[in-house]
Amino acid sequence: MSNIYYLPSHEYIRVEGAEGYVGISEYAASQLGVVTYVDTPEEGDTFAAGEDFGAVESRKAASDLFMPVDAEVLEVNDELVDNPRLLNNAPLEAWILKVRIEDPSQLDGLMDQKAYDEFVAAQQH
Amino acid sequence: MIHLRLPFDEVRPLPFYLAMEEWAARTLPVGRYFFCWRVEPTVICGRNQDIAAEVNLDYCRDNGIPVVRRRSGGGAVFADMQNYMFSYIAPGDAIQSTFSAYTTMIADMLCRLGIDAQANGRNDIVAGGRKISGNAFYHLPGRCIVHGTMLYGLDSTHMQHALTPSRAKLVSKAVKSVSMRVGCLRDIGLELTLEEFGRKAIEMLTDSEHMLCDADVQGIEALEQRYYAPEFIRCEPRELPAGCIRRSSRIDGVGEISATVALTADGTHIRGISLDGDFFLLDDVDSLVCRRLEGVEFCEAAVVQALSQVDVGKVIAGLDSISLARLIVQYRNTLYT
Numbered sequence: 001m002s003n004i005y006y007l008p009s010h011e012y013i014r015v016e017g018a019e020g021y022v023g024i025s026e027y028a029a030s031q032l033g034v035v036t037y038v039d040t041p042e043e044g045d046t047f048a049a050g051e052d053f054g055a056v057e058s059r060k061a062a063s064d065l066f067m068p069v070d071a072e073v074l075e076v077n078d079e080l081v082d083n084p085r086l087l088n089n090a091p092l093e094a095w096i097l098k099v100r101i102e103d104p105s106q107l108d109g110l111m112d113q114k115a116y117d118e119f120v121a122a123q124q125h
Numbered sequence: 126m127i128h129l130r131l132p133f134d135e136v137r138p139l140p141f142y143l144a145m146e147e148w149a150a151r152t153l154p155v156g157r158y159f160f161c162w163r164v165e166p167t168v169i170c171g172r173n174q175d176i177a178a179e180v181n182l183d184y185c186r187d188n189g190i191p192v193v194r195r196r197s198g199g200g201a202v203f204a205d206m207q208n209y210m211f212s213y214i215a216p217g218d219a220i221q222s223t224f225s226a227y228t229t230m231i232a233d234m235l236c237r238l239g240i241d242a243q244a245n246g247r248n249d250i251v252a253g254g255r256k257i258s259g260n261a262f263y264h265l266p267g268r269c270i271v272h273g274t275m276l277y278g279l280d281s282t283h284m285q286h287a288l289t290p291s292r293a294k295l296v297s298k299a300v301k302s303v304s305m306r307v308g309c310l311r312d313i314g315l316e317l318t319l320e321e322f323g324r325k326a327i328e329m330l331t332d333s334e335h336m337l338c339d340a341d342v343q344g345i346e347a348l349e350q351r352y353y354a355p356e357f358i359r360c361e362p363r364e365l366p367a368g369c370i371r372r373s374s375r376i377d378g379v380g381e382i383s384a385t386v387a388l389t390a391d392g393t394h395i396r397g398i399s400l401d402g403d404f405f406l407l408d409d410v411d412s413l414v415c416r417r418l419e420g421v422e423f424c425e426a427a428v429v430q431a432l433s434q435v436d437v438g439k440v441i442a443g444l445d446s447i448s449l450a451r452l453i454v455q456y457r458n459t460l461y462t
Binding site for chain 2: 007008009010027028030031032033034036037039057058059060061062064066082083085124
């Protein structure tokens, strides 16, 4: 069973127990093009579901980042801060934040992989 | 496309218009919207730029030129009353196609006015070999904002002095070169006055009008305040991430180039590289140049060798692999952080 969930704004959260890894989808990475900067919060910051927590900038655009669920930031992916292009190479592996999920029931309101794939397909028509 | 019209003619500070775009994207029904505006002399920096390194803050302060930050990406630009700012709001998340459709639409409009303009693939519109419009993109969920300059005339003195990206640039030939690389519609044959051009652009690009009301303006003004927040403007120098270096130089016949290089922990090899500047891009610099340098030893010979299969001058006009290698590798022992 898939443990990855998406927002309509193309962020994902990959769930592992009570924790999650937040990043941007392959579709979002492809639309942004070469990523040049990732603006991230600090460890210990807390965000509500849907709240913007940072931004990603590419050669083409800047795009806000939104938190999929109520969460506390446990870790920022420093490797990504140093080399933002990792987001292009493997967006599902290059997570931006590791978070503590405060309310797992909020995951039910997100899209699973199948629903997200259909959402993206619909957008492309 | 719908023309967004304000219920007044006065010129507002630049953040008002950035807020107007954002307000339109966040609150208006799905659709395509356009408006154009002008401002008193202002410098507008990209979302993640180091303002202290990009702008001559002393000159701006002494000349009463506000420095603001936008939410879109890209580099610093100068705007004044001889320049139109174009704002475009469109639905969807398709950044690449929305951006290219917009720049193509604007270039086509200019062509119909007798200007031989083209979108150059790097977010710019060029005519007569000079950049007349630079554009940037801000993506919100389900909405796209594209905005940019449209140089009708040019106050090259302010532009040159306000946009001095580095100390190196101040003492190089950069000041002269900025105006050489930028062109304006007035000087390349547009036979319209400034005001006529603004009216014509709206007429050609839009087919209906939406007049904003006082309540709309109040909503915009509320959003505008976010653009004045010190934590958003952030003028202090931003440190590079550990393990990264940035080298900037002006290369004759090419322009200003800034290379940001991420190195391996031992500083011997390149992990990644990005190139920015006011050079003319002829092809995809990331796939043709930057990616070839990933994993390459951080020395001039290795960089030149890695680029031996690509004609660098056909990617960045006027550049060769040796000049690029020297830019990247010079000071290798003093700048590694």
